Amino acid sequence: MKKLIAILALTVAGLSACGGDPASQKLTVAATAVPHAEILEVVKPLLARQGVELDVRVFNDYVQPNDQVAQKLLDVSYFETEPYLDAYNRSRGTKLTTIVGVHIEPFGAYSRKFKSLDALPQGADVVIPNDPSNNSRALILLHKSGVIQLRDPSDALATLRDITANPKQLKFRELDAAMLPRILDQVDLALINTNYALDAGLDPTRDALAIEGRDSPYVNFLVGRPDNLADPRVKKLAAALTGPEVKAFIEKKYRGAVLPAF
Numbered sequence: 001m002k003k004l005i006a007i008l009a010l011t012v013a014g015l016s017a018c019g020g021d022p023a024s025q026k027l028t029v030a031a032t033a034v035p036h037a038e039i040l041e042v043v044k045p046l047l048a049r050q051g052v053e054l055d056v057r058v059f060n061d062y063v064q065p066n067d068q069v070a071q072k073l074l075d076v077s078y079f080e081t082e083p084y085l086d087a088y089n090r091s092r093g094t095k096l097t098t099i100v101g102v103h104i105e106p107f108g109a110y111s112r113k114f115k116s117l118d119a120l121p122q123g124a125d126v127v128i129p130n131d132p133s134n135n136s137r138a139l140i141l142l143h144k145s146g147v148i149q150l151r152d153p154s155d156a157l158a159t160l161r162d163i164t165a166n167p168k169q170l171k172f173r174e175l176d177a178a179m180l181p182r183i184l185d186q187v188d189l190a191l192i193n194t195n196y197a198l199d200a201g202l203d204p205t206r207d208a209l210a211i212e213g214r215d216s217p218y219v220n221f222l223v224g225r226p227d228n229l230a231d232p233r234v235k236k237l238a239a240a241l242t243g244p245e246v247k248a249f250i251e252k253k254y255r256g257a258v259l260p261a262f
Contacts, residue, residue, distance in 0.1 A: 027233040028055045030065030030077040034199040035258050042249045043240040052233045060178055062131055070094045076234060081218040083156040084133035095226055100238040101219035103250055104259045105194030107137050108208030112185050117147050117209050123169050124188035130174035132157055138191035145210040194257060204257040219261040
């Protein structure tokens with residue numbers, strides 16, 4: 001019995017020295033590179049001091065992050081707006097849930113060929129994202145800029161079929177959002193998500209011909225599953241993402257291209 005007690009004591013001591021079971025304190029998060037993964041790097045040391053090891057997995061598309069969270073391969077995701085998440089849940093039959101809003105990435109319209117939207121010629125070649133949420137976001141921005149008219153510009157899932165006026169007879173193509181910066185030189189106008197614009201070296205506050213304002217409803221959220229919303233590790237990440245360190249980083253690093261939403 002004494003020998004058994006001694007073994008147990010050594011085991012407990014060993015676990016304490018190692019900080020307990022490392023796997024139980026690791027939190028995996030799916031993110032796109034800019035600005036999400038950059039912001040997560042800021043919170044890594046904050047969470048480490050609270051006993052949570054943040055493991056950031058970077059993706060270059062908008063589908064795989066949620067797929068892996070829904071399949072319980074990863075814990076949470078941080079890259080998307082609520083309208084995008086709603087569309088994803090409807091199409092996949094999933095129940096992923098927003099946890100906390102962190103930042104806004106004002107969506108922009110870009111061109112290498114023209115200095116203003118007014119300069120766009122008749123029949124200009126315009127590319128927009130092909131996913132439902134960002135597709136609509138692009139069209140709403142063009143509506144607010146006076147380039148087209150939509151049946152209901154408040155419809156967060158408006159489509160090309162909802163265009164009621166297109167005076168310049170713009171020719172729209174829908175492509176994967178990540179591709180749009182790569183073909184900017186080949187088209188007349190591209191509507192690009194700010195994370196991809198920044199990753200491509202564009203400055204949204206300087207280069208965009210039109211851009212959403214600070215009142216944009218498209219907040220980027222930390223997202224999880226119903227079964228892990230109460231997880232203490234997730235709560236610690238949510239608190240860190242909306243803390244003063246992250247707010248200061250966003251304001252200094254992105255200079256208005258990304259805005260805190262808290």
